[in-house]
Amino acid sequence: MSAGRVRKEIDHALLSFVDRQRPGVLAISDDLAPLLSALDALLAGGKRLRPAFCYWGWRAAGGEDIEAATGIAAAAASLELLQASALIHDDVMDASDTRRGQPSAHRRFEAMHREHGWRGGAAAFGEGSAILLGDLCLAWSAEMFDTSGLDTEALRRGRPVFDLMRTEVICGQYLDMLESARGAGTVERALTVVEFKSAKYTIERPLHMGAELAGGTPEVVEALRAYGRPLGIAFQLRDDVLGVFGDPAETGKPAGDDLREGKRTVLVAFTLERATPAEAEFIESRLGDPELDAEGIAQLRSIIDGSGALAACEELIDRYTEQAYEALRSAPIASDARQALAELAVAATARRV
Amino acid sequence: MSAGRVRKEIDHALLSFVDRQRPGVLAISDDLAPLLSALDALLAGGKRLRPAFCYWGWRAAGGEDIEAATGIAAAAASLELLQASALIHDDVMDASDTRRGQPSAHRRFEAMHREHGWRGGAAAFGEGSAILLGDLCLAWSAEMFDTSGLDTEALRRGRPVFDLMRTEVICGQYLDMLESARGAGTVERALTVVEFKSAKYTIERPLHMGAELAGGTPEVVEALRAYGRPLGIAFQLRDDVLGVFGDPAETGKPAGDDLREGKRTVLVAFTLERATPAEAEFIESRLGDPELDAEGIAQLRSIIDGSGALAACEELIDRYTEQAYEALRSAPIASDARQALAELAVAATARRV
Known part of the structure; x- marks a missing residue:
C-alpha cells in the first residue's frame, strides 16, 4: 500500500x-x-485525512483496493x-x-x-x-x-453514518461556539466539544462509514471505532496545541489564532485548573481578544506552558494515541490496513511544534 | 382532493x-x-408551497394519493x-x-x-x-x-432533480446578492436571478422532482415544467411586488423590506427604465439604505407606482400566469391534479396588496 x-x-x-x-x-x-x-x-490544500480514514475503514472491512473498486x-x-x-x-x-x-x-x-x-x-x-x-x-x-x-446496497449501509456525522459535527460546532461565549468552561465540557466537533467527525465516523460501505462485520466495525475514538480525541488535542504553539507555516493559520478566537479548548481548561488566581484572571481578560498581539500571545503561552497544562495535554495525547494503537493491534483486520491505519495515527497526532 | x-x-x-x-x-x-x-x-409557519408542488407533480405523473403512498x-x-x-x-x-x-x-x-x-x-x-x-x-x-x-428506484429518478435544485437556488442567491452589490442592473439580469433563485426552485423543480419520483413519462414531465416555468416567474414577481407594497401582517416582514435591503428586483429594474433622471438618482441614493424610514419608503413606492413599473410588473405577472394556465389546460394529466395545480397557481400569484 x-x-x-x-x-x-x-x-x-x-x-x-x-x-x-x-x-x-x-x-x-x-x-x-x-x-x-x-x-x-x-x-x-488539505491533508485529506477524512477520506483516508474512510478508505482504510473500507479496506479493513474487506473492501477492494482503491484502483479496483468503483x-x-x-x-x-x-x-x-x-x-x-x-x-x-x-x-x-x-x-x-x-x-x-x-x-x-x-x-x-x-x-x-x-x-x-x-x-x-x-x-x-x-x-x-x-x-x-x-x-x-x-x-x-x-x-x-x-x-x-458505489452500489445501492453499499450506499444504504453507509448513508446513516454519513447523516449522523453531519449532525454531529454541526452540533459540535455550535457547542464549541457556545463554550467560547460562556467562558469558564470545564475540562469535561471541553471534551464533549472535542468529541463531536472533531474526534468522531474526523476519525471515528469516516472509519465507521468506510467499514459500513464495505459491509464489514459488527466486530470489525467495533474494532475500528475502538481505534478511532481515542485517536480522534488525540487528534483534536494535538490540533489545540498547534492552535496555540504551532508554526503558521505548518498550520496555515496565524500564530496563536485559537487564543485570539477565544477557543475553550481542553488545553485552556487544563490551564485554568492549574493557574494561580492572577494568571487565571489574566487569561480570562485576554482570551478571545481580537486585538491580542505577539506579546499577549507570548504571555498566554508562557502561562499555559508554565502551569503544566501543555505537559498534561501532551500526556493525554500520548495516552489516547496508545489506546488507539492497542485497539489497532487486536483488531481483526488485514495487515496492510493495520499498517496504513498505524501510519495515519502518526500523521494525525504527530508533534509539529 | x-x-x-x-x-x-x-x-x-x-x-x-x-x-x-x-x-x-x-x-x-x-x-x-x-x-x-x-x-x-x-x-x-410557511405555506408549504414547494412540498405541495412536488406532491401534485407526483400525482399528475400517476403517483398514488398521499394517504395511500408510502x-x-x-x-x-x-x-x-x-x-x-x-x-x-x-x-x-x-x-x-x-x-x-x-x-x-x-x-x-x-x-x-x-x-x-x-x-x-x-x-x-x-x-x-x-x-x-x-x-x-x-x-x-x-x-x-x-x-x-420511497423505493430505491423512485429516489434514483428524483435525486438528480433534488441535487440540481440545490445548486440552482444557492447559485441564484449568490447572483441576487451580486446584483444588489453591483447596482444599476438590467431587467434581463434581474430575470436571471428570478429564474434560479426562485422560479425554478419554488415551482418548476418541485413539480419536476415529484413527477420523476412517480416515474412520469417525458411528456408529463415536460408539460408540468411548461406550466411551472412561467408560474415560477409570476410567483417571484408577485413576491417582489409584495416586498415593496405588501402588508407586513401578510408577508411576515416589515413594510418595504426589499427596498431597505436594496434588492435589485425586476420591479426596480422596470422603474429605473421608466423613471426621470432625477427619480432614478433618488432611487439609487436610497435603495439599500438600512436607515430608510417610512417616509423614504413612501417616496420610493410613489416613484415605482408613478413610473408605470408596478403596472408593468402586474401585466407581466398576468401574462406569465396565463401562460401557465394555458400549459396546464393542455397537459396530459388527470383532472384532480389539474384542478389542484390551478388552485396552487392562484395561491402562488394572488394579489395580496
Missing part, C-alpha cells in the same frame, strides 16, 4: 467531481466563476467537500483571515467587492458569499456521496 | 422527522435545545427543510430582523447571548448559530429525502 497512491485517487475523484459541476454552474451565469475559484483554491474513492472524497463546507463556515464564524495559508473564502469575496467598489458593505458581501459557498459544498458533498458509483 | 388534507400530511411528515431527530441531538448535549426551538418556531409526503416535505435552510441563511445575509412575523433565527440567538451576558459579540454569536442551524436544515433535508420511504 502507498499513502501517495491513495491520496492521488482521492484527489482525482474530488477534482473530477468539481470539474463535472463546473459547466452547469457557469451555464447559469459566468458571474458564478468566483465561487468556483474560491473552492478550487481551498481544495488545492466508487469508494468518490464516496471517501465526498467527506472532503463536507470538510470544505465546515471550514468555510467556520472561518466566517471565527472571522478568520486565512485558511491553509491563503485568504479565507469570505476575505476573498470581501476583497473582490472592494476592488470593484461595489455598493453596500464589503464585509457583508464576503460573509454572504462564503455562507453560500459553504452551502454549495455541503449540498455537493451529499451529491458526490450519492453519485459515487 | 383537499388542499387541507395534503397540507396536514406534509406537516405531519415534516414534524415527525424533526421529532425523530430530537432525542439524538439532545443526547449530544442539552445545550442544543435552542437550535431545535428555533427550528420549531420557523417550521410553525414516502411521498416525507420526500415532498424534505423541500421545506431546504427552504428553512435558505431562509435562515438569507436572513443572516440580509441582516433581516423578522421572518414569518417572528424574530429571525440569528436575532433569536443574539437575544439569547444578550440575556445571559455572555462573552464576545452577541451579533456574531447570533449569526454563527444561524449559519449552523441553516447547515443542519440543509443536511437534514437530504437525509429526510433519502429516508422518506
Whole structure:
C-alpha cells in the first residue's frame, strides 16, 4: 500500500467531481466563476485525512483496493467537500483571515467587492458569499456521496453514518461556539466539544462509514471505532496545541489564532485548573481578544506552558494515541490496513511544534 | 382532493422527522435545545408551497394519493427543510430582523447571548448559530429525502432533480446578492436571478422532482415544467411586488423590506427604465439604505407606482400566469391534479396588496 497512491485517487475523484459541476454552474451565469475559484483554491490544500480514514475503514472491512473498486474513492472524497463546507463556515464564524495559508473564502469575496467598489458593505458581501459557498459544498458533498458509483446496497449501509456525522459535527460546532461565549468552561465540557466537533467527525465516523460501505462485520466495525475514538480525541488535542504553539507555516493559520478566537479548548481548561488566581484572571481578560498581539500571545503561552497544562495535554495525547494503537493491534483486520491505519495515527497526532 | 388534507400530511411528515431527530441531538448535549426551538418556531409557519408542488407533480405523473403512498409526503416535505435552510441563511445575509412575523433565527440567538451576558459579540454569536442551524436544515433535508420511504428506484429518478435544485437556488442567491452589490442592473439580469433563485426552485423543480419520483413519462414531465416555468416567474414577481407594497401582517416582514435591503428586483429594474433622471438618482441614493424610514419608503413606492413599473410588473405577472394556465389546460394529466395545480397557481400569484 502507498499513502501517495491513495491520496492521488482521492484527489482525482474530488477534482473530477468539481470539474463535472463546473459547466452547469457557469451555464447559469459566468458571474458564478468566483465561487468556483474560491473552492478550487481551498481544495488545492488539505491533508485529506477524512477520506483516508474512510478508505482504510473500507479496506479493513474487506473492501477492494482503491484502483479496483468503483466508487469508494468518490464516496471517501465526498467527506472532503463536507470538510470544505465546515471550514468555510467556520472561518466566517471565527472571522478568520486565512485558511491553509491563503485568504479565507469570505476575505476573498470581501476583497473582490472592494476592488470593484461595489455598493453596500464589503464585509457583508464576503460573509454572504462564503455562507453560500459553504452551502454549495455541503449540498455537493451529499451529491458526490450519492453519485459515487458505489452500489445501492453499499450506499444504504453507509448513508446513516454519513447523516449522523453531519449532525454531529454541526452540533459540535455550535457547542464549541457556545463554550467560547460562556467562558469558564470545564475540562469535561471541553471534551464533549472535542468529541463531536472533531474526534468522531474526523476519525471515528469516516472509519465507521468506510467499514459500513464495505459491509464489514459488527466486530470489525467495533474494532475500528475502538481505534478511532481515542485517536480522534488525540487528534483534536494535538490540533489545540498547534492552535496555540504551532508554526503558521505548518498550520496555515496565524500564530496563536485559537487564543485570539477565544477557543475553550481542553488545553485552556487544563490551564485554568492549574493557574494561580492572577494568571487565571489574566487569561480570562485576554482570551478571545481580537486585538491580542505577539506579546499577549507570548504571555498566554508562557502561562499555559508554565502551569503544566501543555505537559498534561501532551500526556493525554500520548495516552489516547496508545489506546488507539492497542485497539489497532487486536483488531481483526488485514495487515496492510493495520499498517496504513498505524501510519495515519502518526500523521494525525504527530508533534509539529 | 383537499388542499387541507395534503397540507396536514406534509406537516405531519415534516414534524415527525424533526421529532425523530430530537432525542439524538439532545443526547449530544442539552445545550442544543435552542437550535431545535428555533427550528420549531420557523417550521410553525410557511405555506408549504414547494412540498405541495412536488406532491401534485407526483400525482399528475400517476403517483398514488398521499394517504395511500408510502414516502411521498416525507420526500415532498424534505423541500421545506431546504427552504428553512435558505431562509435562515438569507436572513443572516440580509441582516433581516423578522421572518414569518417572528424574530429571525440569528436575532433569536443574539437575544439569547444578550440575556445571559455572555462573552464576545452577541451579533456574531447570533449569526454563527444561524449559519449552523441553516447547515443542519440543509443536511437534514437530504437525509429526510433519502429516508422518506420511497423505493430505491423512485429516489434514483428524483435525486438528480433534488441535487440540481440545490445548486440552482444557492447559485441564484449568490447572483441576487451580486446584483444588489453591483447596482444599476438590467431587467434581463434581474430575470436571471428570478429564474434560479426562485422560479425554478419554488415551482418548476418541485413539480419536476415529484413527477420523476412517480416515474412520469417525458411528456408529463415536460408539460408540468411548461406550466411551472412561467408560474415560477409570476410567483417571484408577485413576491417582489409584495416586498415593496405588501402588508407586513401578510408577508411576515416589515413594510418595504426589499427596498431597505436594496434588492435589485425586476420591479426596480422596470422603474429605473421608466423613471426621470432625477427619480432614478433618488432611487439609487436610497435603495439599500438600512436607515430608510417610512417616509423614504413612501417616496420610493410613489416613484415605482408613478413610473408605470408596478403596472408593468402586474401585466407581466398576468401574462406569465396565463401562460401557465394555458400549459396546464393542455397537459396530459388527470383532472384532480389539474384542478389542484390551478388552485396552487392562484395561491402562488394572488394579489395580496
